[in-house]
Amino acid sequence: MTAERVRSERSTLLLQLPLLIWLVVLWILLWGHITVVSVLSGIVLALGITRVFYLPPVELSGRFNVYWAAVFVVRFLLDLVRASFLVAWQAIDPRGIPTSAVLLVQLHTRSDFIMTLTAEAISLVPGSIVVEVDREHSRLYVHSLGVKDDAEVEQARRIILAAEERLVRALGTLDDVWHINQERRMNGRPEIRLSAKQKRYEDERERHGERTGDTP
Amino acid sequence: MSLADALDVASLVFLALGALLSLAAGVGLARFPDPLSRMHAATKPQIAGLLFVLIAVGLQSEQWGTVAMLFPILLFQMLTAPVSAHMVGRAAYRTKHLRRDLLVIDELSDAVDRAQRERASGEKRT
Structure with a gap:
């Protein structure tokens, strides 16, 4: 005892x-x-x-890729400056107030940690504010400023998913990477280069794919 | 031009940029029509404005201790501004303080409708 x-x-x-x-x-x-x-x-x-002030421990993924973390940080700072000047211009634009959209973004990750980081990052970067979070389904409802039509809605969605992808590459779990690769294969994009550990995990996943069967 | 002069000029530029962005953030807060749009002005230009001002301070300070203290300032602003913007935006959406005529598309209202329908049918059954 x-x-x-x-x-x-x-x-x-x-x-x-x-x-x-x-x-x-x-x-x-x-x-x-x-x-x-x-x-x-x-x-x-x-x-x-x-x-x-006891809090439940944050479940880290146990994976950390220094290169992709650096890519994320540099990209984040550049985007932050660009997005700020964009919003600053929208605020003083003499042509009037921009239209906006509330859109649903279906994330790939299943981890609270990555979801929180993504929500934080996209609130600062591509001109969006998180309005509502659906933790159960890993969905973010995002308000995006300056969106004019459907094409721009899709573009805003893509930018947010790209931010999530960079975060997952930096410190997501093997499972998160698998979800991203799954979607890349479906869209015919080259998959993320696999480490030996990741490869083993994905092979395992493919074999048990039908039985676990929680593909989105 | 000596190094000190170059640093002064760089600080000047960063300070001016930071001040301009903060001003634009203030203008945006006043000028945007609904809380959701206003939250954009309260996060992005505000944070970048702070970033530029902190860079200017860092360039001028001669002690490492001061520079080290600038990092937590920026970090906590970056972590807390999105959270407060989210809370205000969420409350604004729920209390319907938003200009629907300015929205191109609202996928959250679809989800709310669906949830309400499901709830209504569930209540009928029980």
Whole structure:
């Protein structure tokens, strides 16, 4: 009993380790200098905060691709500046107020983490605001400013899905990548280059495809 | 021109850009017709404006501690602005504070209609 409890406490501590490190780093950033006191007080505070304000642990995917994370960040910053100037222009455009649209975007991912990150990212980037989230079906309802016709609606949808794809490539689960590849194959686009691990997972998935059968 | 002068000029440009974007964000808040559109002005130009101002501050500051503190400022703005925009936008949609005549298409209202139909038929059955 006690041994079990110790083990489970150790595993929660391990799960929370990224969060703890992040809290300590943030604390040091806020202090602006690294000293023994700031690091130690940061560790104590981080432990205290995670104990007092207990949240369910975030399920990370265990996958992290540095190259695609860099692609995402650079693309995100460029898009942020471009989208900002666009909205700024729409705000002062003398020709009047742009029309907009509320559209449904069916995401590929099944993970809350990627869905949250996508919602955050697209709120800043391609001129959209998340109006409603359907967590059960991984759907986002998005308000997109400056959309004039159906062609532009489809374009807005594509931009949002592309943002999701970049995030999945950076830190999605094997399953998320599989969903993206599935759709790429359907549309005749080249699939994401597979790592050995991903390849094994996808082969497994194909074999059990009928039995699990939760393809969108 | 010395390095300090070049940094001054760069800061000047970034500061002016940031100020312009923030001004445009303010104009957008006043000028856009409904809350959903206004939220666009409150997130994008606002965040990029802040980004430019922070770059200008970073270029001028001589201590690494100050520069390090700029990152959490930007990060938390980036994380919180979309959330608050989402909450306001969601509330606005639910209380019907929106200009439907400016919407090209509304796929959320289709989903709401469907859910209401399902609920109505479910209530009849029980």
